Amino acid sequence: MDITDLSELVHLHGKAIYRFCYNLAKNQSDTDDLYQETFLKAMELCHKIEKDNNPKAFLISISIGLWKNTRRKYARRQRIAPIDELNENVNINYISKDESSPEEIIISKESRIMIQNAADSLNDKLKIPLYMYYTAEMSNEDIALALKIPQGTVKSRLYKARKILKNILEREVSNYEKF
Amino acid sequence: MKNSESFNQLLKLTLTPTVEPSDELNQKIIDKLKENENMKPVSRKRLSVALVAAAITLTMSISAFAACNFFNPKQVAEHLGDKTLAQAFDDKNAIEINKSVDSGDYHFTLHGIVSGKDISDFKGSAEKVNPNRTYAVVSIAKKDGSKMPDTKDDEYGKVPFFISPLIKGEKPWQVNIASMNGGYSDSVIDGVMYRLIECDGVEMFADRGLYLCISTSSFYDIKAFNYNEKTGVVSLNSNYKGANALFNLPLNKTKVNHEKADKYLQELLNPAKDSSEDDNAQADLASESKPFGNLQKIL
Numbered sequence: 444m445d446i447t448d449l450s451e452l453v454h455l456h457g458k459a460i461y462r463f464c465y466n467l468a469k470n471q472s473d474t475d476d477l478y479q480e481t482f483l484k485a486m487e488l489c490h491k492i493e494k495d496n497n498p499k500a501f502l503i504s505i506s507i508g509l510w511k512n513t514r515r516k517y518a519r520r521q522r523i524a525p526i527d528e529l530n531e532n533v534n535i536n537y538i539s540k541d542e543s544s545p546e547e548i549i550i551s552k553e554s555r556i557m558i559q560n561a562a563d564s565l566n567d568k569l570k571i572p573l574y575m576y577y578t579a580e581m582s583n584e585d586i587a588l589a590l591k592i593p594q595g596t597v598k599s600r601l602y603k604a605r606k607i608l609k610n611i612l613e614r615e616v617s618n619y620e621k622f
Numbered sequence: 623m624k625n626s627e628s629f630n631q632l633l634k635l636t637l638t639p640t641v642e643p644s645d646e647l648n649q650k651i652i653d654k655l656k657e658n659e660n661m662k663p664v665s666r667k668r669l670s671v672a673l674v675a676a677a678i679t680l681t682m683s684i685s686a687f688a689a690c691n692f693f694n695p696k697q698v699a700e701h702l703g704d705k706t707l708a709q710a711f712d713d714k715n716a717i718e719i720n721k722s723v724d725s726g727d728y729h730f731t732l733h734g735i736v737s738g739k740d741i742s743d744f745k746g747s748a749e750k751v752n753p754n755r756t757y758a759v760v761s762i763a764k765k766d767g768s769k770m771p772d773t774k775d776d777e778y779g780k781v782p783f784f785i786s787p788l789i790k791g792e793k794p795w796q797v798n799i800a801s802m803n804g805g806y807s808d809s810v811i812d813g814v815m816y817r818l819i820e821c822d823g824v825e826m827f828a829d830r831g832l833y834l835c836i837s838t839s840s841f842y843d844i845k846a847f848n849y850n851e852k853t854g855v856v857s858l859n860s861n862y863k864g865a866n867a868l869f870n871l872p873l874n875k876t877k878v879n880h881e882k883a884d885k886y887l888q889e890l891l892n893p894a895k896d897s898s899e900d901d902n903a904q905a906d907l908a909s910e911s912k913p914f915g916n917l918q919k920i921l
Contacts, residue, residue, distance in 0.1 A: 450652045461643040475647055482651045558636040577637040609629060 444492040449485055456499045463503055463579040467510045469563075477513075481506045500589040503579055507571060507589075554612065561611040562604075569604040572597055657700075694718075695734040695759035698816045702807050703743070707757060707818075710741035717872060723836075724765055726865025730836050733759040735871060737825040751803050752886070754823030758834060758871075760785050762815040769813025778810075782840040785817055787824045787871060788847075790831030791854030792887065798835075798842045801890055825877035826886070831855075832871035838864035 457478075464477040484505050485492065492498050562573060575581045575589065583601070587594040693701070695716070699708035710716060716736035723730050735758040742755065749755065762783060764770060771777035785806065786799035799806075804821035824832055833856050837846035846866040848857045858868045 446655050450655055453648050453651055453655075457643050457648055462639050462641060465639045465641050466637065471641065474641070475643075478643055479647065479651055479654075483654060486655050555636050558633070562637060573633075574637060577634050578639070605629070605633070608633065 444489045444494050444498065446486065446489065448494055448498075449482065449489050449492075452485075452498055452502065453482060456502060459499065459579045460502055460506060463574055464506050464510070466562075466574045466578050467506070477506060477509055480509050484509060497585055497588060499579070500581060500585040503575060503581065504589040511567075554615075557615055558608060558612060561608050565604055565607065569600050569607070572600045573604040576601055692731060692733065692761050692763075692814060693811060693816060695736070695757075695818075698733070698759045698809065698818055699757075701809055701811065701816075702818060704818075705743060706740075707736075707742045710736045710738060710757070711759075715874070717874070719869070719872070721869055723867040723869070725836075725867050726838065727765055728838075728865045729763045729765050730865075730867045731761045731763075732834055732869045733761060735759075735834075735873070737823045737873070737877070742820070752822040754825070755820050756787065756822070756824045757818060757820045758785075758787070760817050760819065760834070760836065762817065762836075763813070770810050770815040772810045773808055778808075781838055783815075783817065783836060784839045784841055784843065785819050785834065785836050786842065787819075787821060788833040788835050788856050789824065789827045790833070790856065793851075794835065794847060794849055794856055795842050795844055796891060797887070800841060822886070824871070825873050826879040826883040828873035828875045829878045830883075832873055834869040834871050836865075836867040836869075837862070838866070 460481060461474065461478045464481065465471075465474040468474045468477050481502055485502055488501075488505070492501050562570060565573065572586050572590065575586045576583075581589070583594050583597045586597045590597070695711040695718075696708045699705075699711055711734060713736065715738060716734055718734045719732045720734070721732050735756065737754065737756040739753045739755075742757065762770060771780075784799075786794075786804065787802070788794045789797055798804075799819060799821045802821040802824075804819060806817050806819045809816050809818075831854075835842075835847055835856070837843045839846060843862075843864075846859055846862045846864065847868065848859050849855075850857070856868065858866055
């Protein structure tokens, strides 16, 4: 793969990679850095990237590597720059029994933040495949390829992650209903 | 919550931020990719280059092999962010030299030289004194293959290098880059140090004979070179304890200007009362840079 191909990947997979980076870095400034560093690192390694062999998975694996290397920096900043990005358009009617009311919108936002926080609190082994699957929209096969683990392990980790998140959400919803 | 598909959808929506990379960020990355591509060494055949280098080292001390694995002057100027100078090095007026000399622990290569007016993006007060400038690119590599210290390293500068044009017939300790409003920029790429030097234009002296000297010293070191006052010839002192090298500068003789050259030397060697404008320019020079280095400010 040459630089022209790599430039095409910026347009082709940039959005998914940026969002994945955002879920790791948690603020725009660090996301921009991580995203940019991902492509610059990819440039150094472009001779290893095959155009037809899932370059997105390769790029995501670079992001993970870079993020792990700078985890302390990102973690420190995250503590002083909490997440404030909210998606007003998120459709979460399926957790509401009735038509949306102002109260339910608040619940929706709270639920969303709750899930995000719960996902963030997962350990890396569960969190990273989760973000790869849901944020970067990668298949189990691609995740296995990028993380160099068997597909069965990917499935198992995703299952555990979902289970933990589901339990947290159910518990919180239950607490809210009691309240 | 019983519906796993709905839960999947919830996770998908929740864990997908709405953020996107800005167009500017994407363009910046693409520009950097292109820029870095341009900065790649001309050849990556390190093994073959090493073999060639070894063979040449055995047979001769001066060679013209260097161009194949070093950056060329245009690339060095680009790396230093001087696009206008990069273009100048690509111009027909630029002279590609690519001569190498081994001395001490170092492998010196003179890559190329260019002279002219307004050929750099970085203009200092030196241009007020003399708008015609000469620029040359020299690389310094370790002979044993180890890396030169990066400019950010503590080791950088511990071994100084003095690189300067010299004019045949002029005392080199009087007429050198330091007295000719000179400056330099260093950049270390892949363990090779590239120095871009600049000074007042020397093309006007082309018919007299010009040299480019290198020595491991902070200023011109009279121990590194011999100067024959009768003939005006500068030669290498092979007994010098440091590393030294001397190249001939094959400049364009059509640019020779005896009248201008004499006037320039007269002013340089007899810095009496210049015009007030020149005084101001000289004052600027003195205040902004110690022995030379208006380019150092850029870095």
